Amino acid sequence: MSQRNPIDYGDQGPNDFPMYGIRDASRYLKIPTATLRSWFAGTNRGKFLPVLDPASFPPVRLSFNNLAEAFVLHNLRTEHGIQLQKVRQAIAEAERQLGIERLLLCRDLKTYAGKILIEKFGEYLTLGQAGQYTMKIMLDAVLERFIWEDPNFPSTLFPYLLPGRRSEKVIALNPKKSFGAPYLASRGITTAIIASRFDAGETIRSLAKDYAVKEDEISAAIVYEQAA
DSSP: OBBBOOOTTTTTTTGSOOOEEEEHHHHHOOOOOOHHHHHOOOOTTTOOOOOOSSTTTTTTOOOOHHHHHHHHHHHHHHHOOOOOOHHHHHHHHHHHHHSSSGGGOOGGGGTTHHHHHHHHHHHTTTTOHHHHHHHHHHHHHTTEEEOOOOOBBBEEEOOOSSSTTTSSOOOEEEBGGGGOOEETTTOOOBHHHHHHHHHTTOOOHHHHHHOOOOHHHHHHHHHHHHHO
């Protein structure tokens, strides 16, 4: 089963605790390391400022909330190849209009906040109604990858198994479980343990029997761990 974290989160709480390095976050979200670093630290030459605020800096350490923000941002940006400057402008304007901070964590992205954000993207990118509709469908699909146990922030994220590929909600991330590492949603076994046992020569069938899960779940954990 997944482990509860014996961690003192202090005043930050589990969602904002800086538990991830850039490389781990990159592996878990299937987002290139350089991309994540630029979003949270900007560029060394100052060509553009960060879009998102990391949990701690320097060095850059990310929280679960940061991972959630990056997951949403990545999908918003890649759907239409949006320039980062346009992303920043759209998010800032939507936050100003709504009077909120950290828009990408807002549960209301499913409703009014999401509508405002997409309208801002439409303005900055001159997207017509068809383009905005496509973006709304994509945003709705992304938000379905989260569970909100608290109305103010997501508690669980179901990342994709492969970069840019939609998948079933087999793998989960939760800052309160398994030290924030990815695990099988149905059983709580970390994907790293499953992959290491498979690499050591154990079969998918034997692992599925050992953990009392479906073989497809074991296969998903292995694919997730081996994906770049």
